[in-house]
Amino acid sequence: MQVNENKEFEPLIVAFCCNWCSYAGADLSGTNRLNYPTNVKIIRVPCSCRVNPMFILRAFQRGADGVILCGCHPGDCHYTSGNYFTRRRMTLLFSMLDFLGIERDRTRVEWVSAAEGAKFAATMNEFTESVKKLGPNRRLEDLRCRKQ
Amino acid sequence: MQEAMINKAKQLLADGTVNRVIGWKRGEFAYDITPAVFESAEELDSEFVYDDFTSANVSKYLVKECKKEGRILAFLKPCDTYSFNQLIKEHRVVRENVYIVGIPGGPKLDAEKIKAKGITGILGVKNENYTLKIDTVYGEETMPFYEAILDKCASCKSKKHVVYDELIGEDGDVLDSNRFDMVEKLENMSAQERYDFWREQLSKCIRCNACRNVCPACTCEKCVFDNPNSGVENKAPADSFEENMFHIIRAFHVAGRCTDCGECSRVCPQNIPLHLLNRKFIKDINSLYGEYQAGEDTTSRAPLNDYNKDDCEASIVHERGVE
Numbered sequence: 001m002q003v004n005e006n007k008e009f010e011p012l013i014v015a016f017c018c019n020w021c022s023y024a025g026a027d028l029s030g031t032n033r034l035n036y037p038t039n040v041k042i043i044r045v046p047c048s049c050r051v052n053p054m055f056i057l058r059a060f061q062r063g064a065d066g067v068i069l070c071g072c073h074p075g076d077c078h079y080t081s082g083n084y085f086t087r088r089r090m091t092l093l094f095s096m097l098d099f100l101g102i103e104r105d106r107t108r109v110e111w112v113s114a115a116e117g118a119k120f121a122a123t124m125n126e127f128t129e130s131v132k133k134l135g136p137n138r139r140l141e142d143l144r145c146r147k148q
Numbered sequence: 149m150q151e152a153m154i155n156k157a158k159q160l161l162a163d164g165t166v167n168r169v170i171g172w173k174r175g176e177f178a179y180d181i182t183p184a185v186f187e188s189a190e191e192l193d194s195e196f197v198y199d200d201f202t203s204a205n206v207s208k209y210l211v212k213e214c215k216k217e218g219r220i221l222a223f224l225k226p227c228d229t230y231s232f233n234q235l236i237k238e239h240r241v242v243r244e245n246v247y248i249v250g251i252p253g254g255p256k257l258d259a260e261k262i263k264a265k266g267i268t269g270i271l272g273v274k275n276e277n278y279t280l281k282i283d284t285v286y287g288e289e290t291m292p293f294y295e296a297i298l299d300k301c302a303s304c305k306s307k308k309h310v311v312y313d314e315l316i317g318e319d320g321d322v323l324d325s326n327r328f329d330m331v332e333k334l335e336n337m338s339a340q341e342r343y344d345f346w347r348e349q350l351s352k353c354i355r356c357n358a359c360r361n362v363c364p365a366c367t368c369e370k371c372v373f374d375n376p377n378s379g380v381e382n383k384a385p386a387d388s389f390e391e392n393m394f395h396i397i398r399a400f401h402v403a404g405r406c407t408d409c410g411e412c413s414r415v416c417p418q419n420i421p422l423h424l425l426n427r428k429f430i431k432d433i434n435s436l437y438g439e440y441q442a443g444e445d446t447t448s449r450a451p452l453n454d455y456n457k458d459d460c461e462a463s464i465v466h467e468r469g470v471e
Binding site for chain 2: 109
């Protein structure tokens with residue numbers, strides 16, 4: 001096994017994007033040739049409210065260092081009210097993670113519309129930077145899943 | 149009290165109002181009083197118990213019991229009535245099949261706290277002017293009554309019965325309790341201290357599922373933790389992640405529905421303060437979405453089944469003071 005001491009830490013970011021807004025926003029940032037880090041792995045969900053707390057925990061378990069959830073702006077949900085429920089759920093979940101002492105900056109909710117390609121790229125750049133500063137996720141990791 | 153309850157139960161059995169009674173009977177020791185169903189006056193006379201150790205909440209049993217034939221009599225303490233009311237709201241119980249007699253609540257005793265004083269071989273207790281006289285196999289011991297009460301009773305939220313058909317004794321009031329003190333204390337710690345605190349507590353978990361099984365809000369027919377594909381069904385946590393996951397998800401699944409009856413912490417064989425997780429959710433809901441007490445009524449919408457257009461954003465968590 002080779003160990004490269006100087007290798008900079010590259011976080012793994014999981015981004016849950018809703019099919020109707022944020023996923024299209026990510027698409028737009030691509031067609032606009034905007035850069036966002038390759039650390040971000042996008043998982044498409046039908047609506048941001050499809051994401052239940054277990055998804056977020058599972059992502060951390062399988063090696064994510066940060067999880068970001070993107071959905072339509074409040075009021076713009078394709079299913080009328082899905083993202084309002086997401087907002088309450090995620091607020092409570094993030095608050096609980098914070099209560100358990102898990103770094104709160106590893107989680108975020110961001111509203112990105114289909115027209116906001118630039119916002120998507122900027123958000124991902126900024127989020128990846130902030131997770132990079134935090135370092136690897138150690139407080140909510142599963143040792144069995146740790147990569148060598 | 150016990151006498152009055154037995155008489156009431158016998159009377160209701162005799163006049164045909166109910167055909168069964170759910171109450172409590174003695175377990176192996178004087179302090180493990182367990183819920184039981186009685187069908188005759190003789191059984192009531194010989195086995196029915198209601199004393200200072202009778203703290204079990206019987207409302208969850210009614211989910212199954214109310215589906216059987218006939219009506220069942222249930223004795224509910226004020227905190228139990230909140231749980232029962234919440235079950236009515238969620239259509240988990242058939243109200244007509246349960247006859248509720250409200251009884252005055254605690255404070256109830258915690259045998260662990262008595263044992264912690266080095267008092268063992270407990271045969272029975274007597275409360276005399278808030279001095280607890282404990283009859284043991286080694287003779288009589290005494291300790292202050294309030295040092296032996298359950299944590300959930302020490303931070304009692306209400307003495308009011310929210311649902312009943314009749315009452316024995318007087319109805320009380322909603323209390324101004326100090327139940328969020330410990331949550332606040334933790335919130336004011338640093339992230340590292342909080343992490344260390346919860347690691348110390350949750351690492352004791354043996355995944356016996358007692359907290360889930362006793363919880364009157366956990367009434368799913370199929371539990372996510374019994375799913376054979378989840379990798380976490382019916383086994384001890386393999387590492388810190390699984391401990392965290394079980395407890396976060398367990399608390400989250402009852403968020404907005406937890407009446408704060410405190411049964412989870414009472415039954416935990418490892419004495420993990422699980423109610424703190426539930427109370428954290430209750431505190432957040434109260435402060436972010438308006439005061440809400442689950443089980444207080446049967447009509448209002450649960451906070452997680454509801455929304456407001458101008459709710460706060462999730463970033464409010466990241467903007468809080470202590471890191």
